[in-house]
Amino acid sequence: MENTNTSSQNKFGNWLKTSITARMLMVGFLVIILLIPLAFINNLINERALRQNHVINEINEKWGNHVLVYGPILKIPYKSYSETTTYVEKTKSYLKETQTHINYAYIFPETLNSTVKVNSKSLNRGNFESAVFTTNMHFSGDYIPTDLSLKGIKQEDLIWEKATVIIQTSNLKGIKSEMLLKLNNNTYAFQTNFNEDSNTEQLNTLESDFIKVDDLSKQDNASFNIEMNFNGSKQIEIIPIGKTTTMSMTSNWADPSFMGNYLPNDETKKISKAGFKADWKVLHINRAFSQQHLNKIPNLKEFAFGTKFMVMVDEYQKSERSAKYGFLVIGLTFLIFFLIQTLSKINIHPFQYLMIGLALIMFYTLLVSISEHSNFLKAYLIAGTSVIVLITLYSKSILTTFKFPLFIGLSLTALYTFIYVIIQLENYALLVGSIGLFIILSAVMYVSRKIDWNNG
Structure with missing residues (x-):
């Protein structure tokens, strides 16, 4: 009886390791889980923005209203x-x-x-x-x-x-x-x-x-x-x-x-x-x-x-607009790791995915806290650089070779740069965002064309 249970557990474990469907489900589940702390980040930004409005109203009342x-x-x-x-x-x-x-x-x-x-x-x-x-x-x-x-x-x-x-x-x-x-x-x-x-x-x-x-x-x-x-x-x-x-x-x-x-x-x-x-x-x-x-x-x-x-766009508005792309950043980063894992046959544990996701969320807490003491560009550079370096070094321990962590670091740099450009734009934000997402989708389709989706 014990041998039967052990055999079933081994089959399930092997299925998680080898099945593309299982990995996709696992990655999707982690993305959904990470939406919870991302929602807390949005609440934090709103709370700080309300505090800002209260202070601004006090300044205006003392100086002179509209x-x-x-x-x-x-x-x-x-x-x-x-x-x-x-x-x-x-x-x-x-x-x-x-x-x-x-x-x-x-x-x-x-x-x-x-x-x-x-x-x-x-x-x-x-x-x-x-x-x-x-x-x-x-x-x-x-x-x-x-x-x-x-x-x-x-x-x-x-x-x-x-x-x-x-x-x-x-x-x-x-x-x-x-x-x-x-x-x-x-x-x-x-x-x-x-x-x-x-x-x-x-x-x-x-x-x-x-x-x-x-x-x-x-x-x-x-x-x-x-x-x-x-x-x-x-x-x-x-x-x-x-x-x-x-x-x-x-x-x-x-x-x-x-x-x-x-x-x-x-x-x-x-x-x-x-x-x-x-x-x-x-x-x-x-x-x-x-x-x-x-x-x-x-x-x-x-x-x-x-x-x-x-x-025109104060620091909290920029942070809020940046956080709205949190789902996109987490999803695309996990997609990169998923494609690397699938193409190179390197095993990545769900806990490692979770650590990478939490590192991505830390970007927004760093961004909000630093922007309160500096301008938004400096805060974005410091937060973005810190998270990119952290994830690149961490992925080096997971992926063993240097080319994959380097690719991940460059991809995150391009992604954060793309998002920064979008949140600075007003009239052309939708146009630039749509073109950027189209390019990303094209790249994913091109890379994933060699994956045998029928295997697992």
Whole structure:
């Protein structure tokens, strides 16, 4: 009985050693097992990326948040009337009373021209980096004489002496200097104010002193100029409330991302390593809102446009993209060992496959940890070189001859180089990746053509 069991075990062991099918199943099973630690690596990268976002948000809150400017809006109070009828018991008659209400009209400028100069830089805390900027924003334009007769409001009901100008912004904390409104020949200061008639949540309101009646002529346009200086981060946007709105933005930031409903003019847009310049022009026919609004400032944030200042691909994004190819690296490396084992008849134990797989996974832990203290290229070179040398030396003890370990080292070098090129690319990553995989598949098909797959 014992001889029978021993004989069965020997047959099974010989089948594992000699059968191509058994080796393929074993290699496939190990690849699946190694997906477990690879998943933990991905979770580690995500955890470190969340930590980075938390630190960046802290930096931005202290320096200044994103900048959104909504204005300048001319605010004019006006009178409206309502009648109430009260029955008087004593006189047995009805008494009509007219009540006067104060409401507000919000008038957008006829033209709004903005010139934005941005000085961007990176702030670091420990291993983490945030893109911040200091910006000077100059607004100019004019208001045409106000006529609300089409909305049922008479000129005599407008309270001109109580008119003000409103600007709303998302970054009150980041304002660096006093804001002054120059309207025609006079200058007016701004104060913070809570505007209960606003539909724009999360925007702070700045309101000017009362405008002199002479500055709001009923015949001529009223020209304005406003200067705003911000410390900010992430992005700059304005809302195109002018009947014709233009914006010209220049910056030393080399990686802008233009955002919002409107893109800059391609003819004048320039982007280089030294920075960028972009110009926008938005006409009233390009957006679906009017120049006059009653009672409430409308929420028009959906029409905002501008520029996002971003670190294009940070270290964790690159590490995450690299880890997504972990299955490919493990699979192709095991395939190389499998083909060498099959063609040369050298026996490789499953434990040795497992050690090689764990060494490949160590590449990602080295990559993440080193990239937190250095740039991604240096981290990739150190991690890649360490793993390639380790696997090459280990395979020398398995494969005895020197030509196979040398081939494995060169193959891993080519594979890691190929993956590095892919994760650096954006527009051509899919194309280059597809071509590379096609070449790898062709090479595997060519090498494996001599294997007798019917034997085992």
